[in-house]
Amino acid sequence: MAKKQAASQPEEPRFCSCKCWAKYIFSPFILLWQAFRIYVLGCFTAYAERVGRGVFCGLCVCCNCTFNDKRFPHDHRSIGTFKGRAGPELDKDIQWRRIGDIVAAAAPQPKKGPSGKKPKSAARLFADDVEPADICQGQLGDCWLMSALACLACQPGAIQQVFQTKEWTMYGRYKLRLYDGNRKKWSTVTIDDYLPCGADGQPIFAKPNGDEAWVVLLEKAVAKFMGGKYECLDGNLMIKALEMLTGDFVCMFRLGDVRDSTSRGKPRTQQAWTRLELSRGPPPKDAQPGDDLRLVYAKDKPFDHDLMFRSIKWELRQGSTIGASNAGGGNDTQNVRGIVQGHAYALIRAEEAEDKKFLRLRNPWGNFEWTGPWGDTSPLWDQNPKVKAALDFKPVDDGSFWMEWTDFVNHFNTLEFCCRSTGFDHVVINIHEEHPVCGPCWGCLEGCFRYWLCCLGCKALCCGRKVVKFERPPQGCCGCIG
Structure with missing residues (x-):
């Protein structure tokens, strides 16, 4: 029995290979259909909805009924x-x-129009x-x-x-x-x-x-x-919100978790990152979305800092979303050098320059930024013009800022990942509300331009992925960006 099972195991790669070959053989037809479905049908649907709202909701609006x-x-x-x-x-x-x-x-x-009214x-x-x-x-x-x-x-x-x-x-x-x-x-x-x-x-x-x-x-x-x-x-x-908005696989990492006894008591720069996932039992009949929410430990070993940074960089390149927070670090009325305690930040970019690792974060408040090394007002930018050029640094008071990895580790102890699935489902038409009449047509033309000439369709076809679990970044491979 065992030999039969072993003999049948190679069948799956052959099936996957045939499926991939079929995808590439029929790729012109797939690309044409998806472009028609997303942009042409999307344009017609936008106009049809406008007509429908004008017919069925117009009378209510005229009567001030909403x-x-x-x-x-x-x-x-x-x-x-x-x-x-x-x-x-x-x-x-x-x-x-x-x-x-x-x-x-x-x-x-605004200024008064021809009728004399604003x-x-x-x-x-x-x-x-x-x-x-x-x-x-x-x-x-x-x-x-x-x-x-x-x-x-x-x-x-x-x-x-x-x-x-x-x-x-x-x-x-x-x-x-x-x-x-x-x-x-x-x-x-x-x-x-x-x-x-x-x-x-x-x-x-x-x-x-x-x-x-x-x-x-x-x-x-x-x-x-x-x-x-x-x-x-x-x-x-944050992973609850990411799952709710995307339906994709989510997980989180904790620095120096109680389960990791080897790094307990050591400085943060010597601790490891332990991964946890969402797990839920059968919800009660009257449960609200989000009830019965709990975390369970993953089976893989803790990540060291080098592997954690490579994972962040890899997942960002694959289109995943990542958040950072200092769980248990106080409340949002307290801050340490501009980092609000007990507060969640969005992690936007991960880059390396001049043998240094950098992360770009954003405060959802839209202000209140990091004031330490490599902050917007730090003199290090002028002292390191190569780093400034590599990161395209421009000081803007919008809540976003750069931090070096060592400073990040000392101020944040939780990372939350949403490993995005990518493909044609993530390609949408922009109907350009600023153009009330021709917006959908403009969005159709603009979308088709990006779809064909900017290779957006080819990326969705060839580099799309379906994520069901967290995977470590490959060694020595830049990979495709979906």
Whole structure:
């Protein structure tokens, strides 16, 4: 029996090889179909949805009737506890306003038009490209979610995939798709665009960047998804948010974990990184998404610092997202040289220059940066022009900063990975809301240009990957970037 099994084992590589050969043989037809599906059909769908909203929702908008989500009421029930207060007394200080009204009030007043009236500023779901600078955390401890968004904002199409409603609507009804890890399936979340605001008329939680609404709407959708109130977002794991937004494999590393007895008590630079994964038992019938969340130790050996840095660099090149935090290091009212304690950061880049290892991080608050060596105001940049050129350093007050690896190890002890699966599912059309009439057509032409001439389609076909577990980086191989 054992010999028969051994003899049958080589069959799998032959099957995989045949499958790969078939993919390359039929690649012209696959590329043509995917381009038609993503861009041409995406363009027609965008126009069809606009016509549908104009026909079915236009009358409601003209009568000042907008979508009102009764399952997420506009009162204290959707907030929970805020600044130690709860119940009806919260309603005295909080007003619910539509995102369009918030943007119009905050935007610079435009000049009067030919009719003598000032045109009203309109909100947009996405303005130009999605980027980490769009994210600004409010008065809520959901840095785990904001950092996950900052990571995904660096990947084209990752945020747009979450939204089934692709652009801002006057009717105010939005559908988003979030992954329920308990039940291992995707769920559709429907919300309106009313947001809780303070006395100044601005949102008390996440803030919109200019006229973009995607951050505040996604925060509201996650609050509804995880328990029906904003309070449910106060503290969690970044890998929970990454799994919820992508459905991909997630795991985390802890520096000097209690299980690693060999490095216990040693300086951080001599400790090892222990890997943990999410594990869940069968959820109760009334469980909310995220309930019964626990971590279990992986079976592989702890990573030393060299292997950990190579893993970070490799996974970033493969399109994965990584967050960093100092778990157990205090609360977010404390900081050490600009590093907020107990706070989650997005890890954006990993580079080597002049025999030094560097990481670029971003604070989801959009400010409050590292003030130590290689910070934005550090004299080391002028003293090391080769490093400055290699990292393309430009001091910008946007919450992002560079740190050397040794400083990173001394200030952070947790890394959270979302190993992204890549392929055609991650290629999306940008319908360019800034062009109300020809935006979808422009997005179709622009997308086809990038798809064919910038090899975006070939990368999705040849370098796409499906991740089901964490893999160590290969030795001496740059690999393909999907």
